[in-house]
Amino acid sequence: MNVAPATPTWPMYRTLVGIGMLCGLMIAVTFQGTRPVIERNRAEALERAVFAVLPAAIARATFALTAEGQFVPDTNATGQRVHAGFDADGQLVGVAIEAAGMGYADTITVLYGYSPLQEAIVGIRVLTSKETPGLGDKIETDEAFLENFVALDVRLDASGTSLQHRIETVKQGKKTEPWQIDGITGATISSVAIGDILAKSAERWVPTINEHLDRLSAGGQDDGT
Amino acid sequence: MNEQSLWSIFVNAALVNNFVLAYFLGICPFLGVSAKIATATRMGGAVMFVMLVSSMCAYAIHHVLIAIGVPFLELIAFIAVIASTVQLVEMFIKKISPVLFRALGIFLPLITTNCAILGLALFQTNKGYGFLQAIVYALGAGIGFTLALVLMAGIREKLELATMPDVVTSTASAIIVAGILSLTFMGFAGLGA
Amino acid sequence: MTARNRQPVMATDEFIKGLWRENPVFVQVLGMCPVLAVSNTALNALAMGLATTFVMLMSNLLVSTLRNFIPKQVRIATYILIIATFVTIVDYAIEAISLDLHKSLGAFISLIVVNCLILGRAEAFASKNRVGHAVLDALGMGIGFTLALLCLGGVREVLGDGALFGVALFPDAFEPWIVMILPSGGFFTLAGWLLVINFIKQRKEANAAGAQEITG
Numbered sequence: 152m153n154v155a156p157a158t159p160t161w162p163m164y165r166t167l168v169g170i171g172m173l174c175g176l177m178i179a180v181t182f183q184g185t186r187p188v189i190e191r192n193r194a195e196a197l198e199r200a201v202f203a204v205l206p207a208a209i210a211r212a213t214f215a216l217t218a219e220g221q222f223v224p225d226t227n228a229t230g231q232r233v234h235a236g237f238d239a240d241g242q243l244v245g246v247a248i249e250a251a252g253m254g255y256a257d258t259i260t261v262l263y264g265y266s267p268l269q270e271a272i273v274g275i276r277v278l279t280s281k282e283t284p285g286l287g288d289k290i291e292t293d294e295a296f297l298e299n300f301v302a303l304d305v306r307l308d309a310s311g312t313s314l315q316h317r318i319e320t321v322k323q324g325k326k327t328e329p330w331q332i333d334g335i336t337g338a339t340i341s342s343v344a345i346g347d348i349l350a351k352s353a354e355r356w357v358p359t360i361n362e363h364l365d366r367l368s369a370g371g372q373d374d375g376t
Numbered sequence: 377m378n379e380q381s382l383w384s385i386f387v388n389a390a391l392v393n394n395f396v397l398a399y400f401l402g403i404c405p406f407l408g409v410s411a412k413i414a415t416a417t418r419m420g421g422a423v424m425f426v427m428l429v430s431s432m433c434a435y436a437i438h439h440v441l442i443a444i445g446v447p448f449l450e451l452i453a454f455i456a457v458i459a460s461t462v463q464l465v466e467m468f469i470k471k472i473s474p475v476l477f478r479a480l481g482i483f484l485p486l487i488t489t490n491c492a493i494l495g496l497a498l499f500q501t502n503k504g505y506g507f508l509q510a511i512v513y514a515l516g517a518g519i520g521f522t523l524a525l526v527l528m529a530g531i532r533e534k535l536e537l538a539t540m541p542d543v544v545t546s547t548a549s550a551i552i553v554a555g556i557l558s559l560t561f562m563g564f565a566g567l568g569a
Numbered sequence: 570m571t572a573r574n575r576q577p578v579m580a581t582d583e584f585i586k587g588l589w590r591e592n593p594v595f596v597q598v599l600g601m602c603p604v605l606a607v608s609n610t611a612l613n614a615l616a617m618g619l620a621t622t623f624v625m626l627m628s629n630l631l632v633s634t635l636r637n638f639i640p641k642q643v644r645i646a647t648y649i650l651i652i653a654t655f656v657t658i659v660d661y662a663i664e665a666i667s668l669d670l671h672k673s674l675g676a677f678i679s680l681i682v683v684n685c686l687i688l689g690r691a692e693a694f695a696s697k698n699r700v701g702h703a704v705l706d707a708l709g710m711g712i713g714f715t716l717a718l719l720c721l722g723g724v725r726e727v728l729g730d731g732a733l734f735g736v737a738l739f740p741d742a743f744e745p746w747i748v749m750i751l752p753s754g755g756f757f758t759l760a761g762w763l764l765v766i767n768f769i770k771q772r773k774e775a776n777a778a779g780a781q782e783i784t785g
Binding site: 174175178179181182253255256257258281283340 | 380384388392393448449452503565566
């Protein structure tokens with residue numbers, strides 16, 4: 152920046168530093184003031200979503216998968232998170248998992264509930280999507296489509312490391328097997344995308360979750376340590 | 377971490393979610409300098425260049441701010457860095473290539489207030505792109521911006537002498553053309569899946 | 570930017586001018602990104618308009634108060650710093666009020682920073698005028714901007730979704746014009762409003778010219 156001789160350097164520094172400090176202070180105060188509210192809102196929204204995809208759950212505990220492949224109760228551990236849901240007796244009813252993938256217009260993020268007891272996906276909720284209104288966004292509203300996820304089979308094969316049947320999206324009304332998803336006419340790409348997102352994510356998470364069921368079940372009592 | 381493939385990021389940024397026609401970022405230069413193809417191409421080049429540089433800077437800033445625990449300063453830091461990047465780029469180009477500087481010169485200061493640059497920094501942070509992904513994203517966005525600008529300029533050059541009703545001012549006609557372009561770009565949807 | 574050498578004017582005029590004569594969207598065609606991007610529903614439009622008004626009000630207030638302390642060489646940097654501060658504050662405030670609203674406005678809240686309208690008002694008006702006038706100017710411009718956004722958001726939501734502020738207006742038989750909530754609908758609605766306003770202005774001028782001929 153050029154310092155014109157007419158203006159001494161001092162007022163420039165005074166102004167920039169002074170206003171900078173004032174601004175920093177205002178932002179820091181706002182940040183501190185709103186953070187508890189924002190965090191509470193986020194937790195509530197997450198809770199609502201988890202309970203929506205795990206209909207039987209009334210409590211939740213969040214776990215993070217560490218790099219060593221262990222689930223630890225969510226403190227500040229890095230790694231992808233899953234949310235275990237528990238019923239009134241503290242029994243594990245399922246695990247809610249976040250998954251994302253490309254849709255028709257942009258990334259679609261979904262939360263789905265997996266029930267180890269039924270070996271099935273028992274609920275799904277679209278968290279973010281920019282699919283075409285009126286067509287692609289039927290993946291969020293179409294009741295017949297959401298019906299697919301009341302019990303979508305994700306049984307493990309004999310080895311326990313992979314799904315017995317890959318989840319696939321078929322034409323509307325052509326669903327014959329419990330691991331198939333009835334697509335939506337007019338929203339082909341979006342409904343296929345949902346199937347792919349679930350297939351990929353379930354292939355990765357279902358075996359891991361089954362391996363660590365004890366750990367996750369313990370989360371209902373106390374702090375799970 | 378985002379696991380999107382590089383090709384998918386590129387196609388999405390350039391065509392499916394074109395910065396100008398789907399996100400409305402950089403509308404000011406879009407309407408301002410899209411009257412001639414030659415200026416539109418140069419403006420596009422300048423924007424692409426600054427996008428690449430500021431995308432790398434934004435990646436670094438985001439990680440530094442998280443590391444020192446002041447994420448709330450992100451917006452201010454982005455804006456400050458973009459403004460100074462533009463200045464630096466201007467000086468740098470002047471030094472190494474006076475020809476390029478003459479071509480891009482007057483457009484560089486305009487870029488500071490171009491929302492596409494800040495938008496790029498914010499989007500790549502929101503999407504959690506890694507370094508390589510961020511660069512590809514910036515490249516795609518820059519090419520998409522240039523493409524939209526050049527297409528628009530081509531159409532407007534043809535419209536220059538067309539007879540129009542009095543109420544259709546040049547801004548209004550440009551916006552209508554942009555609407556039609558935006559509709560045609562919707563045809564690309566689904567490509568990046 | 571509108572550099573004007575006007576006579577001292579009534580305080581109320583500073584407020585009124587933003588509403589119609591110098592409406593930031595329809596007359597000055599400034600701040601187009603948010604206008605087009607978040608006007609797909611009336612609620613988004615209203616929230617965006619209010620957020621922008623708040624930022625403009627606070628930054629005009631601060632810039633006008635400090636106008637004698639800010640050296641000319643660093644004024645733009647200072648303005649941007651001030652604007653970015655208030656935008657960050659608004660961003661956190663909206664997130665605290667409603668997560669859903671924050672999600673649907675997305676990065677466009679942060680993008681208020683580069684809305685040329687706000688920097689324009691700070692530079693062209695607040696830095697040269699008394700605090701009271703600067704506040705009125707910001708309020709007028711902000712409300713004008715909000716009204717313009719509502720005009721767009723209202724039309725787009727009514728036609729594209731058959732509703733206004735989420736309340737359904739038509740019987741079920743109404744087939745929504747989906748194109749209106751898509752990006753291209755934003756361009757078309759804005760162009761439509763510009764045409765309407767040009768038409769009104771030109772008719773007024775023609776009438777005025779006609780009246781002058783009669784009297785003169």
